Amino acid sequence: MTLSAIELKRQFPILHQQVNGHPLVYLDSAATSQKPLAVLEKLERYYKEYNSNVHRGVHTLGTRATDAYEGARERLARFINAKEPAEIVFTRGTTTAINMVAWSYARTVCGEGDEIVLTPMEHHANLIPWQQAAKATGATLKYIPLREDGSIDLAEAEKVITQRTKIVALSYLSNVLGIVNPVKEIIAIAHRNGAKALIDGAQSTPHMKVDMLDLDCDFYTLSGHKMCGPTGIGALYGKRELLERMEPVEFGGEMIDHVDLYEATWKEIPWKFEAGTPIIAGAVGLSAAIDFLNEVGLDDIEKHDKMLAAYAYDRLSGMEGVTIYGPKEGRSSLVTFNLDDVHPHDVATVLDAEGVAVRAGHHCCQPLMRWLKVTATARASFYLYNTEEDIDRLVASLQRAKEYFSHAIG
Numbered sequence: 231m232t233l234s235a236i237e238l239k240r241q242f243p244i245l246h247q248q249v250n251g252h253p254l255v256y257l258d259s260a261a262t263s264q265k266p267l268a269v270l271e272k273l274e275r276y277y278k279e280y281n282s283n284v285h286r287g288v289h290t291l292g293t294r295a296t297d298a299y300e301g302a303r304e305r306l307a308r309f310i311n312a313k314e315p316a317e318i319v320f321t322r323g324t325t326t327a328i329n330m331v332a333w334s335y336a337r338t339v340c341g342e343g344d345e346i347v348l349t350p351m352e353h354h355a356n357l358i359p360w361q362q363a364a365k366a367t368g369a370t371l372k373y374i375p376l377r378e379d380g381s382i383d384l385a386e387a388e389k390v391i392t393q394r395t396k397i398v399a400l401s402y403l404s405n406v407l408g409i410v411n412p413v414k415e416i417i418a419i420a421h422r423n424g425a426k427a428l429i430d431g432a433q434s435t436p437h438m439k440v441d442m443l444d445l446d447c448d449f450y451t452l453s454g455h456k457m458c459g460p461t462g463i464g465a466l467y468g469k470r471e472l473l474e475r476m477e478p479v480e481f482g483g484e485m486i487d488h489v490d491l492y493e494a495t496w497k498e499i500p501w502k503f504e505a506g507t508p509i510i511a512g513a514v515g516l517s518a519a520i521d522f523l524n525e526v527g528l529d530d531i532e533k534h535d536k537m538l539a540a541y542a543y544d545r546l547s548g549m550e551g552v553t554i555y556g557p558k559e560g561r562s563s564l565v566t567f568n569l570d571d572v573h574p575h576d577v578a579t580v581l582d583a584e585g586v587a588v589r590a591g592h593h594c595c596q597p598l599m600r601w602l603k604v605t606a607t608a609r610a611s612f613y614l615y616n617t618e619e620d621i622d623r624l625v626a627s628l629q630r631a632k633e634y635f636s637h638a639i640g
């Protein structure tokens with residue numbers, strides 16, 4: 231094992247409980263990760279010791295809260311290797327961040343005859359905002375076709391991304407197929423055609439080192455709750471010149487410079503995008519999560535999560551009647567599957583009765599489900615606190631589910 235998941239697991243109090251009479255095996259971290267003591271304690275300290283509004287008061291608690299909030303921005307900028315903290319806008323998560331770009335940036339650059347390029351594997355969060363932007367601007371949506379195993383063919387990307395493309399948006403790590411997409415190459419293709427690239431980093435940021443300067447993406451989005459942080463906090467990274475060009479999408483207190491009865495001007499980036507009281511506790515918690523992930527080490531987390539995905543792939547592909555979606559190679563952190571003739575909701579219910587928590591449904595990827603010719607799947611997703619034994623429990627429970635359903639179906 232690359233890191234001591236057993237030791238790390240001790241730091242996650244929620245994982246030490248019985249569910250339906252069995253020790254919990256949590257295999258749903260792609261939906262949301264669990265939170266270590268370091269994050270929980272930091273949140274408690276924030277509320278007990280220095281809860282206060284930011285950027286306003288001159289009193290001591292206000293200054294401490296402002297330092298913690300802006301300190302979180304600096305930490306996140308370093309964590310993803312952005313050029314400067316001003317390029318980090320705190321948002322509610324990936325969904326809000328993508329909506330901001332689709333609403334504000336897309337409307338300034340797209341018109342009739344322009345194209346927005348996506349892939350069929352995108353989460354609804356990286357699909358519907360672009361549908362809406364296309365409707366509002368007259369731009370057309372285009373899709374890079376996938377290979378049979380669900381991976382992206384760069385030769386196809388070269389054909390679909392053209393001089394008409396204004397924006398290319400795709401996920402770094404697919405929440406269904408588990409594959410790490412060749413985003414660096416696609417960003418380069420976008421740039422060669424004069425387009426900008428947005429990377430949906432909701433799944434990649436928790437599981438691997440991400441580097442804005444190296445990727446050279448124009449926008450990047452992430453969700454704190456998937457990377458050991460609290461819910462309700464995430465971020466939009468954007469290159470300075472693009473964020474400066476964008477209009478705010480929300481207006482009100484905190485984001486203004488000067489206000490008259492009929493006109494107002496905005497603060498500098500990033501604050502012009504953060505109207506109202508910001509997500510202070512969320513940022514403080516995210517900052518603690520980043521410290522935690524740095525301490526464990528992103529390289530070790532990446533190796534561990536890839537190892538678990540490979541182990542799960544091997545164990546599940548050895549079971550008769552199990553179909554796995556997505557390629558074997560280049561996979562990280564999750565396995566999506568179905569059991570022949572059994573609805574994945576039933577599979578998840580039977581697993582839950584043995585304390586094994588997996589997700590079932592369309593995973594907010596309905597077009598991808600249609601592409602896979604299924605209505606839904608089950609998904610087991612892993613993180614730094616999971617072990618091979620957790621996957622053995624999944625396989626054993628799945629085996630019993632199979633036997634149960636084969637009797638039930640007769």
Ligand code: PMP
Pocket residue numbers: 260261322323324325326353355356401403404405430432433453594
């Ligand atoms: N994109 C991907 C690939 C995701 O997996 C998710 C979360 N399931 C999202 C976007 C949306 O993230 P959030 O709900 O945190 O905004």
